[in-house]
Amino acid sequence: MRAFDPALDSNDPGWRSLFCIPADTSTSAYAEVAYFAGNSLGLQPKATVAAVNEELQRWAEMGVEGQLNGPRPWKDYHEALRDPAARLVGGLPNETVVMNSLTVNLHLLMATFYRPSGRRSKILMEDIVFPSDGYAVDSQVQWHGLVPDDEVIRLRPRPGEDTLRTDDVLAVIAENADELQLVFFSAVNYLTGELMDISSITTASHHVGAVVGWDLAHAIGNVELHLHDWDVDFAAWCSYKYVNSGPGAAAGAFIHQRHATDTKMGRLAGWWGTRTETRFRMERHFDPPPTADAWQVSNPPILSMTPVEVSLRIFDEVGMPAIRQRSERLNQYLRECLAEIATSLPAGAIHMVTPVNATNHGCQISLRFTSDINVISHRLRDDYGVIADSRNPDIIRFAAVGLYTSYEDCWRAAAGLQDILT
Ligand SMILES: Cc1ncc(COP(=O)(O)O)c(C=O)c1O
Incomplete structure (x- = not known):
């Protein structure tokens, strides 16, 4: 899979600095988790505690x-x-x-x-x-x-x-x-x-x-x-x-x-x-x-x-239009990474459930797997610090949130999936 290009995040950082990003306690070398569960529970703004x-x-x-x-x-x-x-x-x-x-x-x-x-x-x-x-x-x-x-x-x-x-x-x-x-x-x-x-x-x-x-x-x-x-x-x-x-x-x-x-x-x-x-x-x-x-x-x-x-x-x-535009760019990048890893996996190992056209989806990408999703999502969390949520029987959902998800998070998710599924 392609190497990660840090310029992606420096050129389009979003508003991540406004949020508390949970520490990564996995065996990965990252300090912060790659958080894709904002469709379940969004991250805490730093200003919330004082308020x-x-x-x-x-x-x-x-x-x-x-x-x-x-x-x-x-x-x-x-x-x-x-x-x-x-x-x-x-x-x-x-x-x-x-x-x-x-x-x-x-x-x-x-x-x-x-x-x-x-x-x-x-x-x-x-x-x-x-x-x-x-x-x-x-x-x-x-x-x-x-x-x-x-x-x-x-x-x-x-x-x-x-x-x-x-x-x-x-x-x-x-x-x-x-x-x-x-x-x-x-x-x-x-x-x-x-x-x-x-x-x-x-x-x-x-x-x-x-x-x-x-x-x-x-x-x-x-x-x-x-x-x-x-x-x-x-x-x-x-x-x-x-x-x-x-x-x-x-x-x-x-x-x-x-x-x-x-x-x-x-x-x-x-x-x-x-x-x-x-x-x-x-x-x-x-x-x-x-x-x-x-x-x-x-x-x-x-x-x-x-x-x-x-x-x-x-x-x-920030304005909702700017947030939505950034989440579309993240979504596009995540799709490209996923398409890239799919070429090295058995046919059907990953199936994109979410529609492709931006007018038909928000920031979430749902993937259907032929392998056990509980094993995949636990390994994503424990070995790669990637937090996504699985929905039985066969779907894992990844929300690339315009406000705080990074391009590197998207890359980590795809790279982790490639390692796990290979
Ligand atoms: C589409 C939808 N409806 C309803 C609910 C339930 O919400 P609550 O427990 O806040 O009533 C959820 C929770 O995730 C949801 O995603």
């Missing part, structure tokens, strides 16, 4: 007074996250809210948007779906007294193919025009790394009278998003992958303003969904604002929101 400590200190010094006083009263804390989160998903501020965790938000949003009525009761989603989304959808169907096998259409790739074709999605939408109530896909698929055509699928779904929701878990902070302009009805995301906000960090939701401004929308309510001006009057009747804030249920978890604020600041400072 969280500040809130802990405030709590120690102020107790309950911190709710109303100090530089950033906790009672309004989520409001500071609204604008930067909106910028990252291409939403308007009144359409965006940081709250809860991802699956909880999906349930809250489906409680509003999945309203089966008569024949219009079906949900279209991908079959290769993160299990939590599948469970959420099935349980929503059951909640309405319906049977998931009757109501949920799970679309599979064509035989012999790994990912969905937009034309096939559009055809199924047209075929089920009268019965579809909700179209719900992952914008970037967790397993294959496929980036869906959000705009076309949303438009086609609206054309047949269906509501459209997107899971952005693997899309936010990875690809550019324009939820408002694409006319998406609702979306939800987590902040612990590409938004680098730490395990279980506060998640987010988008509700298009044509719905968010309608205070009569049905929803599962809690006190934090009431207007800030009246919330502490503790009144009998729910009084929501005409914004996505109305879907909040509980008071904000400050210690899991502070890291989100720190991370969103990085996205604002």
Whole structure:
């Protein structure tokens, strides 16, 4: 395999210096791991520790007074996250809210948007779906007294193919025009790394009278998003992958303003969904604002929101277009290295699952192996300091993250794979 050219990293260093890169404890000679698991848990920004400590200190010094006083009263804390989160998903501020965790938000949003009525009761989603989304959808169907096998259409790739074709999605939408109530896909698929055509699928779904929701878990902070302009009805995301906000960090939701401004929308309510001006009057009747804030249920978890604020600041400072462009360059380089090692391996030893065209993928490359993936990923970690995650039965996912992955990381991954598979 080609030698690594250090100029690649010196000419295009990204923003790695802003992040804590875990030490490499493998038998390799490197000081830092080659981290490809940002699609699972993003790395910690160096600024996070001080920001969280500040809130802990405030709590120690102020107790309950911190709710109303100090530089950033906790009672309004989520409001500071609204604008930067909106910028990252291409939403308007009144359409965006940081709250809860991802699956909880999906349930809250489906409680509003999945309203089966008569024949219009079906949900279209991908079959290769993160299990939590599948469970959420099935349980929503059951909640309405319906049977998931009757109501949920799970679309599979064509035989012999790994990912969905937009034309096939559009055809199924047209075929089920009268019965579809909700179209719900992952914008970037967790397993294959496929980036869906959000705009076309949303438009086609609206054309047949269906509501459209997107899971952005693997899309936010990875690809550019324009939820408002694409006319998406609702979306939800987590902040612990590409938004680098730490395990279980506060998640987010988008509700298009044509719905968010309608205070009569049905929803599962809690006190934090009431207007800030009246919330502490503790009144009998729910009084929501005409914004996505109305879907909040509980008071904000400050210690899991502070890291989100720190991370969103990085996205604002660097800009999503620059991050995406760099991740495309890294992705291209990793593909070249993989193509090179594939020539020296038995045919089919590595199979690229993720689509080749940049408009159809984010920063993740998913590889299918004929050898045991658990052995491969353990050896990558223990012998080469390469952290990637395997998904049974045969896929290992590599996320070359625009913010902090280096070209050398990509080279190490390919070189490690070549050694292991040879
Ligand atoms: C696509 C997708 N949906 C849902 C989840 C579950 O998220 P949470 O446990 O934060 O609800 C994940 C987690 O990785 C995911 O990737």
